[in-house]
Each structure stands twice: as structure tokens, then as C-alpha cells.
Amino acid sequence: MTSKSAGRSCLLKLNHVFRVPLAEDEIVLCVEALSLEASEITGERRLLVAVGTSVIRGEDLQNAGNIYIFDVIPVVPEADRPETNRKLKLIVKEEVKGPVTAIAEISSQGYLIMAQGQKCMIRGLKEDNTLLPVAFLDVQTYVSSLKTLKGTGMTLVADGVKGVWFAGFSVSFLSRIDPQELWWLT
Amino acid sequence: MVADIVAQEEPNKIAVFGKSRSHMDVAVADFLPHEKELFVLIADADGNMHVLEYNPERKFQLCHISHQ
Numbered sequence: 667m668t669s670k671s672a673g674r675s676c677l678l679k680l681n682h683v684f685r686v687p688l689a690e691d692e693i694v695l696c697v698e699a700l701s702l703e704a705s706e707i708t709g710e711r712r713l714l715v716a717v718g719t720s721v722i723r724g725e726d727l728q729n730a731g732n733i734y735i736f737d738v739i740p741v742v743p744e745a746d747r748p749e750t751n752r753k754l755k756l757i758v759k760e761e762v763k764g765p766v767t768a769i770a771e772i773s774s775q776g777y778l779i780m781a782q783g784q785k786c787m788i789r790g791l792k793e794d795n796t797l798l799p800v801a802f803l804d805v806q807t808y809v810s811s812l813k814t815l816k817g818t819g820m821t822l823v824a825d826g827v828k829g830v831w832f833a834g835f836s837v838s839f840l841s842r843i844d845p846q847e848l849w850w851l852t
Numbered sequence: 853m854v855a856d857i858v859a860q861e862e863p864n865k866i867a868v869f870g871k872s873r874s875h876m877d878v879a880v881a882d883f884l885p886h887e888k889e890l891f892v893l894i895a896d897a898d899g900n901m902h903v904l905e906y907n908p909e910r911k912f913q914l915c916h917i918s919h920q
Contacts, residue, residue, distance in 0.1 A: 811879070811880045
């Protein structure tokens with residue numbers, strides 16, 4: 667018994683720190699920590715938590731989904747519970763047409779790629795806390811996992827039924843230029 | 853304005869470099885770069901693990917080289 671209790675005291679206890687309630691018919695399909703570009707102006711990178719969900723609306727309606735981006739912020743802890751000094755602050759919640767089944771970080775610009783139904787979207791976080799679509803790819807059925815090579819635009823799109831695709835993303839040269847810099851063309 | 857037209861001309865693109873054969877129920881896939889070649893590791897729904905090789909010359913650019 668002694669050894670058992672001694673062993674038990676070695677275990678770290680996981681406590682519930684913060685809860686984000688979702689809708690009753692909404693289930694989480696993926697959670698990922700991503701280093702995203704939080705500001706287009708300063709180019710600041712921040713480690714944020716991205717959550718993809720599916721909203722099940724019965725057999726007559728198509729599944730919808732949501733993507734949430736959370737920041738982890740320090741707060742004043744509850745009395746006698748020092749571990750509660752963090753909470754998730756919602757930065758973006760965006761409703762999309764399909765279930766968000768996979769999320770990953772892509773390219774060196776700090777974008778994210780997400781699978782929403784039969785479509786993969788690359789999005790960037792904007793100054794006004796919205797997710798700006800940058801590019802998209804039509805895929806087959808259900809994206810079971812998305813993996814990227816860190817710092818590149820190369821990605822693997824794994825389908826739950828129909829194999830795997832290797833795809834690449836590149837930002838067009840012109841979109842990286844501020845149109846105002848092309849004043850000499852006008 | 854010319855600048856606007858020029859800026860619109862080439863949108864950001866995702867290009868598909870390669871596909872595997874299509875009858876595979878992939879649960880998880882990941883890159884497996886080895887020396888100068890690219891391999892892809894796949895776990896399917898039946899509990900098999902596959903290694904695919906990326907070869908742009910082939911019909912299915914991601915072709916099967918072994919499974920267990």
C-alpha cells in the first residue's frame with residue numbers, strides 16, 4: 667500500500683483550468699497550436715490555438731463547421747488554485763460551410779491551411795481579427811489529416827477514403843507587392 | 853488602372869504535385885524525407901502502414917514501395 671500511495675503522489679494531477687462551451691450539436695474535430703502572423707503590419711508571430719468543429723444538423727441539412735482561434739492569456743488566478751492563471755481568449759470565430767476536419771500551419775508567412783468540407787483553404791489572420799482567404803484547393807471526400815513541411819508551402823492532404831495528395835502553395839509574386847508601389851505603371 | 857490588373861493577374865495557387873492511387877482510406881499521413889528523396893508515410897484504417905515514394909515521372913506520383 668505504501669509503495670502504491672507513494673507512486674500516486676508522483677503523478678501530476680491535471681486540473682480543469684478553463685472551459686469554452688460550444689453549441690450542443692457541435693463537436694471538436696481538431697485542435698492545433700499554430701504560430702500565426704498576428705499582425706500584417708509588424709509581422710509579429712504568435713503561438714495560437716486553432717480549433718476546428720463540426721455542427722451536426724441532422725440528415726436533411728449539410729454539416730456546417732466553425733473555426734476558432736484562441737490566444738492563451740495570463741489572468742489573475744482563483745484563490746488557492748495557482749494553476750488557473752491562464753485562459754483562452756477568443757480572437758476569431760468563423761462559420762464555414764463544411765466541417766473543419768484538419769488544420770495545419772503553412773508557408774513561411776504564417777498562414778494556416780484548413781480542410782472545410784470538400785475544400786482546403788489557406789487563410790491568414792488579419793489586423794481586424796478575421797481570417798482572410800488566400801488560396802483554395804478542391805479535394806475529394808473527407809480530409810483526415812493535413813501535414814506540412816515547416817516553413818514551406820508543401821502539404822500532404824490525406825483523404826479518409828481516396829488516398830493522399832501532395833500539394834504545394836506559393837504566394838504569387840505580385841500579391842506580395844503593395845499595389846501603391848506600382849504607381850509608375852499607371 | 854494598370855496596377856490593379858497586373859496585381860489581379862496571378863492569384864495565389866495551390867498546385868497538386870502528386871497523387872497516390874485513389875483507393876486508400878488514409879487515417880494519418882506524414883512526410884518522411886530521406887537523403888535527397890521524399891517519402892510519405894501513411895497509416896490506413898485497417899491498421900496497415902504504407903511507405904510511398906514521390907516520383908514525378910510516374911502515373912501515380914506517390915507510388916507504393918512497402919507496407920506492413
